[in-house]
Amino acid sequence: MTTYYSKDHEWISVEGGTATIGITAYAQEQLGDVVYVELPDAGKALSQGDEAAVVESVKAASEVYAPIDGEVTEANDVLADEPAKVNEDPEGAAWFIKMTVGNEGQLADLMDEAAYKAYIETL
Amino acid sequence: MAETVADEDLKLTPLHDLHIELGGKMVPFAGYSMPVQYKLGIMGEHQHTRAKAGLFDVSHMGQAVLIGPDHETTAKALEALTPSNFVELGHGRQRYTVLLNEDGGIIDDLMVTRPLDPNDDGRLLLVVNAARKDVDYAHLRAKLPETVKLEVVDDRALIAVQGPEAVAAVAAHAPAAAELGFMSAAPMEFDGIACHIARAGYSGEDGVEMSVPAGAADAIARALLADDRVEAIGLGARDSLRLEAGLCLYGHDIDETTSPVEGNITFCMQKRRREEGGFPAADRIQKELAEGTDRIRVGLRLDGKAPAREGAEIALPGGDVIGILTSGGFAPTVGAPIAMGYVPADHAIEGTQLELIVRARRLPATVAAMPFVPNRYYRKPKA
Structure with a gap:
């Protein structure tokens, strides 16, 4: 399993052709209390940069963009009832979607953990 | 009404250092650098205010005084610009009102207080929205009669303490605060500092708004925050609290295009004014009162x-x-x-x-x- 990070503060964990995607601890910290997460249905085809999900905090709505091309295979239904899980365990139980990896080449443009840590230091 | 302003142009309130020390997340708001939240977060701050007491820096709001020769002259001057009754406002009483434009739209919503001391008759204290200060003051100066002057108060901070335990927390330093009725105000000492405290607010909870000398604001806020019941609350929770209380946010829920009848805030219009009129666009507003909008x-x-x-x-x-x-x-x-x-x-x-x-x-x-x-x-x- 390899985990990648995007500049939009998503994590992408790839294992056997399936990518699990969520938002980073940094992102949830910036958002504040999450009150609602809108997720795509399984079967939805996404291109890199498409709006994949929306996270609503008390303050505002924020879009989550697809970091790679692929098809949604599963959305995390737990978040419908427990959106606050995004604040508690953003990089674990509160994953957003699982999707196929449509274009492996796009993974190369993402950051590894060390690069992402260095990146958020600059913000 | 957040506006985009370069950071270096933002004004700071007298509590700015305290906001930073408390971990406030600062954002531009109406030309000021203000905390949108602290470490508790908006949800926690909201709930703490409803459960105990929250302290809000509202020093960005505009404080001003109308000064005329006697109460009736000043009250009538303000009545010509608003649909509320100020002539019969009692000493130490406070009232919510709106400044109306010529079309009956709302220039701003504001709080007006008649001082408690009869020696101060002829003065009315105003608190206006931060983003509307310049517009309000220009409007008032243009419309007030010769005999009534507007004096802007820029050497005082404004601190709101809201929640079921707010008054008890304030009364530990200013015992007279516990004696105030809702929408009443009085000058009183807070740990020996001369303040003007009103039992009012914008959260739907019991509480006070305290006009305090700018130089003493930090000490007063720290004294209150030392009380376990009191937490600092940012603009985020201020907004969610006022929304739950059904209260309007100027520039969003009401503005120059909405009348007070459309805005559903006719509680600011007392009986005599509804009947007599004598405020801007009275024809329109009285027709709306009678026939609906x-x-x-x-x-x-x-x-x-x-x-x-x-x-x-x-x-x-x-x-x-x-x-x-x-x-x-x-x-x-x-x-x-x-x-x-x-x-x-x-x-x-x-x-x-x-x-x-x-x-x-x-x-x-x-x-x-x-x-x-x-x-x-x-x-x-x-x-």
Whole structure:
């Protein structure tokens, strides 16, 4: 399993052709209390940069963009009832979607953990 | 009413250092650098205010005094610009009102206090919105008669303490605060510092707003925050608290295009003024009072969990767009999303089913009574 990070503060964990995607601890910290997460249905085809999900905090709505091309295979239904899980365990139980990896080449443009840590230091 | 201003141009309140020390997340708001939240977060701050007491820096708001030769002259000068009764406002009493433009639109909403001391008759104290200070002051100066002057107060901070334990926390330093009735105000000492304290606020809770010398604001805020019951609260929770209380945010729920009747704030218009008129666009507003308006501000409760925000369209179920949301978000005490917006009067009846369009999806919502959370303003026990 390899985990990648995007500049939009998503994590992408790839294992056997399936990518699990969520938002980073940094992102949830910036958002504040999450009150609602809108997720795509399984079967939805996404291109890199498409709006994949929306996270609503008390303050505002924020879009989550697809970091790679692929098809949604599963959305995390737990978040419908427990959106606050995004604040508690953003990089674990509160994953957003699982999707196929449509274009492996796009993974190369993402950051590894060390690069992402260095990146958020600059913000 | 956040506006984009380069950081270096932002004004700071006398509590700025304290905000930073408390970990406040600072954002530009109406030309000021203000805390949107502290470490507790908006949800925690909201809930703490409803459970105990929250301290809000509202020093960005404008404090000013109208000064005329006697109460009647000053009160009548303000009555010519607003639809409220100030001539009969008692000593030490406070009233919510709006400045009206020539079309009956709202230039600003504000609080007006008649000083407690009869020696101060002829003075009325104003607190106006931060983003509207310049507009309000120019309007007042242009419209006030020769005999009534506007004096801007720029050497005082304004601190609100709101919540069921707010008055007890303030009274530990300013015992006379506990004696104030709702919408009453008096000068009093807070740990020996001369302050002017009003039992009012904008959260739907009991509490006070304290006008304090700018130089003493930091010490006063720290004294209050040393009390376990009191937490610092940012603009985020201030907004969710006022939304639950059904209170308007200027520039969003009311503005120069909305009349007080459309804005559903006719409680600011007392009987004599409704009957006599004598305020800007009185013909229009009196006609609206008698016959109703085409559109009116209503409260909405969403059936689901997804919030709808300012700017979302309001539609008939499966049908046409009939209005727009002016405020909306997740309501922590209600535990669900709520909103306010304008709809045609025939769709404004409580219980009416409507839809809010969010990201092309139609979210079911129901017209609801406001406040969304019962007000807990202080009522003095009958003697």
